[in-house]
Amino acid sequence: MAGENEYWNKELETMSFESLREHQLKRLKEQLQYAYENSPYYKKSFDAVKIRTDDIRSFEDYQDMVPFISKSRIIEIQALNPPFGDLLAVDKKELNQLFYAPGPIIFAFTPEEWSSIVESAARALFTMGTRKDDIADCTVNYNWVIAGKLLDDAMKRVGCAVLPGGVGMTKTHIELMKLTNCSILFGFPTFCQQLVETAREMGLKPDRDLSVKLVHVFGEVRTDAGKRGLGEAFGAKVRELYGTAELGIVAVECPEGGGMHLDPNVFVEILDPQTGKPVTWGEGGEICGCDSSRKAIPIIRYRTGDITEGLNLSPCPCGRTTPRLKKILGRVGDIPRIKGMFISSRQIDNVLESFPELGKYQIVVDRPKIRDELTIKVEYKGVIPFEKTAKKLIEDLKVAIRVTPKIKLVEKGTIPDDAPLVDDRRKV
Numbered sequence: 001m002a003g004e005n006e007y008w009n010k011e012l013e014t015m016s017f018e019s020l021r022e023h024q025l026k027r028l029k030e031q032l033q034y035a036y037e038n039s040p041y042y043k044k045s046f047d048a049v050k051i052r053t054d055d056i057r058s059f060e061d062y063q064d065m066v067p068f069i070s071k072s073r074i075i076e077i078q079a080l081n082p083p084f085g086d087l088l089a090v091d092k093k094e095l096n097q098l099f100y101a102p103g104p105i106i107f108a109f110t111p112e113e114w115s116s117i118v119e120s121a122a123r124a125l126f127t128m129g130t131r132k133d134d135i136a137d138c139t140v141n142y143n144w145v146i147a148g149k150l151l152d153d154a155m156k157r158v159g160c161a162v163l164p165g166g167v168g169m170t171k172t173h174i175e176l177m178k179l180t181n182c183s184i185l186f187g188f189p190t191f192c193q194q195l196v197e198t199a200r201e202m203g204l205k206p207d208r209d210l211s212v213k214l215v216h217v218f219g220e221v222r223t224d225a226g227k228r229g230l231g232e233a234f235g236a237k238v239r240e241l242y243g244t245a246e247l248g249i250v251a252v253e254c255p256e257g258g259g260m261h262l263d264p265n266v267f268v269e270i271l272d273p274q275t276g277k278p279v280t281w282g283e284g285g286e287i288c289g290c291d292s293s294r295k296a297i298p299i300i301r302y303r304t305g306d307i308t309e310g311l312n313l314s315p316c317p318c319g320r321t322t323p324r325l326k327k328i329l330g331r332v333g334d335i336p337r338i339k340g341m342f343i344s345s346r347q348i349d350n351v352l353e354s355f356p357e358l359g360k361y362q363i364v365v366d367r368p369k370i371r372d373e374l375t376i377k378v379e380y381k382g383v384i385p386f387e388k389t390a391k392k393l394i395e396d397l398k399v400a401i402r403v404t405p406k407i408k409l410v411e412k413g414t415i416p417d418d419a420p421l422v423d424d425r426r427k428v
């Protein structure tokens with residue numbers, strides 16, 4: 001097997017940070033020009049705010065001037081003029097690939113553009129450890145959406161053999177994984193976990209009877225313990241990927257961990273979700289991006305609605321020079337910000353894992369006077385030492401979320417099933 005510390009495209013992956021920014025700015029400018037000249041939507045949108053693409057000479061100009069786009073905006077644009085809206089920047093006869101994303105949004109690609117997106121995805125998979133001699137089971141959805149087709153094509157570009165398993169039929173997955181000595185499992189963490197359980201029900205021990213060495217996961221908010229448990233069950237390394245249909249694969253985890261390397265061809269900004277202004281470089285906020293490879297439907301300054309802890313800016317021992325995206329905390333709206341810190345359910349889940357006597361919880365945020373107040377309402381099961389539990393919980397949460405919460409322990413069944421996870425009373 002080829003070593004882990006090799007590159008798919010050494011020049012692109014290891015260029016100095018200054019060269020990387022130059023590379024990104026050049027591509028970004030070309031993309032703005034292309035979108036303005038070819039997509040009626042961007043022409044109107046840039047003209048409306050009086051942007052001349054020639055005036056955009058730096059990232060700061062881009063961030064000052066270029067309007068955002070969001071999922072709901074894309075849906076509106078396409079609904080006005082179905083199926084593509086006036087976003088379409090090529091003649092319809094050039095398209096050869098359509099996808100549907102729930103929303104609904106129709107994505108369209110030309111063959112050349114698809115090929116360059118597959119190339120980026122192949123580079124991403126190689127970074128995670130996928131190699132030519134691997135056999136991979138791709139358990140993500142293949143129907144209508146981008147994910148299955150993109151990952152399948154990218155694995156083939158790397159040169160490995162792909163089982164297009166898709167979702168469901170867990171027993172068949174296990175039988176085929178065993179039969180083919182499948183070495184890479186690709187899927188959502190919950191589905192990978194289901195496969196572990198199915199294998200055990202079939203009398204197999206996944207780490208002993210299967211040959212999985214890498215589990216590539218994406219798409220969900222996960223706990224650290226869940227990730228560790230999955231790796232132990234398969235006796236495999238678990239590496240994460242972050243991407244969206246609008247931006248492709250945005251970031252992937254290399255063998256060194258410490259976050260997910262941003263893709264050099266996707267220009268990523270981290271924004272304050274309230275103001276839309278860029279945060280200080282490295283800090284947490286909402287992920288916004290532009291994949292400079294998109295030609296049929298350019299997507300510029302797309303606000304994902306996903307909140308990250310921020311960027312790991314320290315040099316990575318693997319030699320790749322793009323910053324590493326830290327954890328995805330959840331969605332804007334589900335992640336209240338208190339005293340400048342984003343509070344995510346994922347961080348709280350991590351803490352509550354070591355309190356088996358506690359169950360469901362709710363995050364309550366209030367501002368009784370001028371200061372924000374965070375209360376975590378948690379249900380307990382059976383008889384518990386109240387004060388001791390609350391004290392320990394406050395200490396552990398303080399370390400995890402960097403804000404001292406109040407704890408309200410309530411009897412099991414107190415928090416209604418339809419109660420929102422976050423009850424932010426500051427809005428009223």
Ligand SMILES: [Zn+2]
Nearest residue numbers: 254256316318
């Ligand atoms: Zn690395």
